[in-house]
Amino acid sequence: MKSLDLKYGSGKVKISIPDENITGVLSGKHMAPLENPAEEILKAFENPAGSKPLSKIVKKRETVAIVVSDYTRSTSADIFLPVLINKLNDLEIPDKDIFIVFGNGTHIPQTPEQQRKIVGEEIASRIKFFDHDCRDELMLVDLGRTSRGTPVKINKRVFDADKKIITGSITYHYFAGFGGGRKGILPGIAGFETIQANHKLSMQPESTTAALDNNPVSLDMEEGAKLLKPDFLINTVLNENKEFCGIFAGDMIKAHREGCKFINDYAKVKIDKKADLVIAAAGGGGMDVNYVQSHKGMENAHFALKDGGVMILLAESSQGFPSDAYLKYIKLGSGDKIHKELDRNFTIPGHTVFATFYKAEKFKIIWVSKLPEDIVKTMRITPADSFEEAFTMAKKWLGDKYSAYIMPTAYATFPVIK
Secondary structure, three states: OEEEEEEEOOEEEEEEEOHHHEEEEOOOOOOOOOOOHHHHHHHHHHOOEOOOOHHHOOOOOOOEEEEEEOOOOOOOHHHHHHHHHHHHHHOOOOHHHEEEEEEOOOOOOOOHHHHHHHHOHHHHOOOEEEEOOOOOHHHEEEEEEOOOOOEEEEEHHHHHOOEEEEEEEOOEEOOOEEOOHHHHOOOOOEOHHHHHHHHHHHHOOOOOOOOOOOOHHHHHHHHHHHOOOOOEEEEEEEOOOOOEEEEEEEOHHHHHHHHHHHHHHHHEEEEOOOEEEEEEEOOOHHHOOOHHHHHHHHHHHHOOEEEEEEEEEEOOOOOOOOOOHHHHHHOOOOHHHHHHHHHHOOOHHHHHHHHHHHHHOOOEEEEEOOOOHHHHHHOOOEEEOOHHHHHHHHHHHHOOOOOEEEEOOHHHOEEEEO
């Protein structure tokens, strides 16, 4: 028997499975944090991907808008912003000519405490900052339409600045392919109608994890974001402990693609074939804190699972659902019904639930969590209180002859067929 301790919430779950059934343990490489982030950030500014150095882009007496992710994204902005703003000061751009706009997308406004935590106390005491409001038409400027028909309205305050610096972090994203890059603009500082039109493209099958070149959501985002004509991109990569591991700067597309390749080099794991059973721990801590984060582990794990196979998901979800909006869609009870509702009125909570039902209707999923059992069952997923209970159920469905993968950190591991 092979035994492993897998992270679950703030603790661990011990699993045991016969050696002869294990096809492999799938895990990406650990990303070590940078020893001197400030030094690496400055290097990136002067050796960017696909653009002039930052020192050759900004000019004296120009206004500079910096777009920063909101509280729903970890970016280490409190580390790179002081380096960036001090660099702008060295280039004769004073603090009074610099401002920050938080890319809230469709998210609710942040509290002053949340804003200050994101940028850090030093920057909060020096630089003006504003929340983006996607529904405030007076603060949006119309930049036209993409080739896919998305009407592009973008934050007017950012548009009016002489120079526009877009920041964010790069992670896998289950329908945009990757976070970061163009997402700082669309959805970050886009209008509600823009975001809705773009995100509806997520219903197309090409809109999936790690896909960029043929991903309609990502391509539409890139096209829409380019209409703003951003001057410089700064994207970070953090590891599972939220430590600063990479900095990518320069052209919005080229720098972002370099960061995506960096993530793939660490997180993408090649497999020869899919398995009958996947035992996936989202990864504990922030990686399984609620339904939305836990779903990311489920999403990655399903790429290693045969159609009709069994997934055991170990994801505590102690904080439940981020809002009641998710429950509204769960109560619809089927992927088809949710799809029809999203065709009528698209929302991100609805799409996350739809993606869950898609997998629940394609595989047998057993979820060890702290979510209410009745809600888990409504999602067509079997709830379990322990790994032992889940494994007993899986063996009843699979018998003794089955192949299995174990994914200790499914949130940060992406399996692909060789």
